[in-house]
Amino acid sequence: xxxxxxxxxxxxxxxxxxxxxxxxxxxxxxxxxxxxxxxxxxxxxxxxxxxxxxxxxxxxxxxxxxxxxxxxxxxxxxxxxxxxxxxxxxxxxxxxxxxxxxxxxxxxxxxxx
Amino acid sequence: xxxxxxxxxxxxxxxxxxxxxxxxxxxxxxxxxxxxxxxxxxxxxxxxxxxxxxxxxxxxxxxxxxxxxxxxxxxxxxxxxxxxxxxxxxxxxxxxxxxxxxxxxxxxxxxx
Numbered sequence: 562x563x564x565x566x567x568x569x570x571x572x573x574x575x576x577x578x579x580x581x582x583x584x585x586x587x588x589x590x591x592x593x594x595x596x597x598x599x600x601x602x603x604x605x606x607x608x609x610x611x612x613x614x615x616x617x618x619x620x621x622x623x624x625x626x627x628x629x630x631x632x633x634x635x636x637x638x639x640x641x642x643x644x645x646x647x648x649x650x651x652x653x654x655x656x657x658x659x660x661x662x663x664x665x666x667x668x669x670x671x672x673x674x
Numbered sequence: 675x676x677x678x679x680x681x682x683x684x685x686x687x688x689x690x691x692x693x694x695x696x697x698x699x700x701x702x703x704x705x706x707x708x709x710x711x712x713x714x715x716x717x718x719x720x721x722x723x724x725x726x727x728x729x730x731x732x733x734x735x736x737x738x739x740x741x742x743x744x745x746x747x748x749x750x751x752x753x754x755x756x757x758x759x760x761x762x763x764x765x766x767x768x769x770x771x772x773x774x775x776x777x778x779x780x781x782x783x784x785x786x
Contacts, residue, residue: 593773597777604777610773654775663719
C-alpha cells in the first residue's frame, strides 16, 4: 500500500543552522506531496506542496523538491529560527489512495537561540 | 474566510461513555475528511465525505465509530462506547478538490 517514511526526531538545532528533514514515499501512482506543520498548541497548517516530478514547493524559507527518481521530498531551510520549532509532517495524496492523505510519523524540531 | 473549526477542543470521558465530535468545514468545500493521531504515532485517515455521501470509510477502526454529514455541511463523529485506545487527537479537514486539504485545530480525546 501507500506509505510515507519520515526522518525520526527529535531534531534540535541552533538558530541560523541548516535544516533537512528527510521524507520518502512509495512510488505507487503519481501522488501529490505535502509538508504540513503543527506549531505548539495549534492545528495542522499546510506548509508547502508539489504536484508533479521536479516541482519545487516553497514557503516561509522552506523548500522541498519532488524527486521521482529517488521517491523523495526532503524539507530544507537554510537558516532556522526559534519560531520554526514545531512538528513537521510529510504526506502524500493521490495515486491509488485518491483523496485521502497518508502521513509520515512526524518530526519534532526544536530550535534554540 | 473562516477556516475549519472543530468542537470541542478537549474532551475527557470515561471508558464506556459516548462522545460526539463536531467539524465545520470551510464554506463551500464538498470534501470533508476525518483523521486521528494516537499516542504520537502517524496521523491516520478515518473517512472521506463528498457532500453528504461517504466516499471512503476504509480507515474507520470498528463499528463503535459513526460519522455523519447531514445536509453536506458540518459533520459529526460519534464514538460509542469509548475505549481506552480511542484516546488521541481527532483532526478534520476539508477541500474544494481532493488535492489540498485544510485542517482544523483538532479535538483531543482522553478516555479514562
